[in-house]
Amino acid sequence: MERLATLHLFVCIVDRGSFSAAAAACGVSRPVATAAIKALESRLGARLLHRSTRSVRPTVEGEAYYQRCRTLLADLEDADRSVSGTLAGVLRMDVVGHLARTIILPALPDFLARHPGLTLHLGEGERFVDLIREGVDCVVRAGPLADSDMVARRLGVMEEVTVASPEYLARHGVPVSPDRLEGHQMVGFVSSRTGQALPLEFTSGGKVVEVMLPAQLLVGGADTCAAAARLGLGLVQAPRYRFQKDLENGTLVEVLAEFPPLPTPLSLLYPSNRQLSARVRVFMDWLIEIISAKVQPVP
Structure with missing residues (x-):
């Protein structure tokens, strides 16, 4: 695999905790993903991942490498945007269905027209979403928040x-x-x-x-x-x-x-250990703007 694609694959494996899920997300087969990571570890002279039948998690060296790769990939996306002036890639978010249909969808055509290189994967649900393992960039949730390692941005309250x-x-x-x-x-x-x-x-x-x-x-x-x-x-x-x-x-x-x-609080959540890419930052800023305009301010 090309080196940058391998770094993206490695980050995806750590995020998902699974070779199979990461391979599917990156559009390669499981054997190709396994071979690419083995070649990466061989080139670096260090083991990056602990593998078991149930999970995959980074070693101490792998965690440090993961954080650097995250930053590198986000910086690269920012660099591309600074030259091209455009955003590209897939955004994944999850939100309660009625909120998506009444607030987000009506404003979405204008946002996508301004960023034609973006694709939005919009999930609807009220279940708990594991943002890291499922590769979701952010979620909007109503109600009190349970303790977690997510970063929470309060959007307002709903009567x-x-x-x-x-x-x-x-x-x-x-x-x-x-x-x-x-x-x-x-x-x-x-x-x-x-x-x-x-x-x-x-x-x-x-x-x-x-x-x-x-x-x-x-x-x-x-x-x-x-x-x-x-x-x-x-x-x-x-x-x-x-x-x-x-x-x-x-x-x-x-x-x-x-x-x-x-009143019910409404919050935007995203992973605290994830370097936000330009497309995610721009999307979340837009999301905060349109939702905050439709709900009551935080008391």
């Missing part, structure tokens, strides 16, 4: 609402306070972290009150949860922007507005 369908309210009545929800039910949204349904949350008298209601339906996706609310299957809480059209056309009705849930 939350409690909603129900007119049909549901006709059957169960309109709730008047969080402590008088007997006879009501919720659509249970299951946390990807705990595997348990999240309680409804209200603010009352300056305090946060959590209420766990019966749920005949448990879901793991925000879009399914919203659809279930429209079908009258229970009370649901979500960012206001998600239900804005439903509230305007009467498909859903806001309830307990005097006891709103706490």
